[in-house]
Amino acid sequence: MSTNQIGLEKAELTPVIKALNALLSSYHLFYINVRGYHWNVKGEHFFTLHPKFEELYTELQLQIDEIAERILTLGGTPLHAYSDFAERSSIKENKGVFDGRGCVEGVVKGLQTLIEEQRAVAELAEEASDQGTSDIVTGYVQAQEKEIWMYNAFLG
Numbered sequence: 001m002s003t004n005q006i007g008l009e010k011a012e013l014t015p016v017i018k019a020l021n022a023l024l025s026s027y028h029l030f031y032i033n034v035r036g037y038h039w040n041v042k043g044e045h046f047f048t049l050h051p052k053f054e055e056l057y058t059e060l061q062l063q064i065d066e067i068a069e070r071i072l073t074l075g076g077t078p079l080h081a082y083s084d085f086a087e088r089s090s091i092k093e094n095k096g097v098f099d100g101r102g103c104v105e106g107v108v109k110g111l112q113t114l115i116e117e118q119r120a121v122a123e124l125a126e127e128a129s130d131q132g133t134s135d136i137v138t139g140y141v142q143a144q145e146k147e148i149w150m151y152n153a154f155l156g
């Protein structure tokens with residue numbers, strides 16, 4: 001048995017690192033979808049949704065960096081190619097969405113998918129005694145659950 005630089009079993013972390021790379025992939029696909037909503041949204045809610053989507057993708061960008069650096073902290077290597085992200089992401093590309101409602105529905109679906117994926121990551125991390133990773137993704141889950149409530153309130 002060998003441990004990494006923060007005293008966790010390397011072998012036990014292998015599935016955690018793999019799951020974090022898949023999560024990193026999902027975040028990238030969601031990020032680029034939200035940029036599309038920010039750019040393309042049209043209609044009466046433009047002035048509300050355009051900045052709201054900017055706020056969201058700015059947050060996603062910070063989370064992307066935090067997840068990648070967590071992978072490095074655990075002794076892994078973060079993926080950094082779009083071909084890898086497309087292969088591993090649980091969120092798919094969402095092209096050509098222009099109406100506000102469709103954009104918000106895409107956001108809600110993306111957040112729901114991230115939450116599910118992160119709950120699974122938190123379980124894997126806890127099995128490896130990796131509370132640090134579990135705390136990071138659980139924090140994201142809490143914030144995203146609230147976001148879903150707000151976006152659903154917009155949808156009525």
Ligand SMILES: [Fe+2]
Nearest residue numbers: 038039050054
């Ligand atoms: Fe912009």
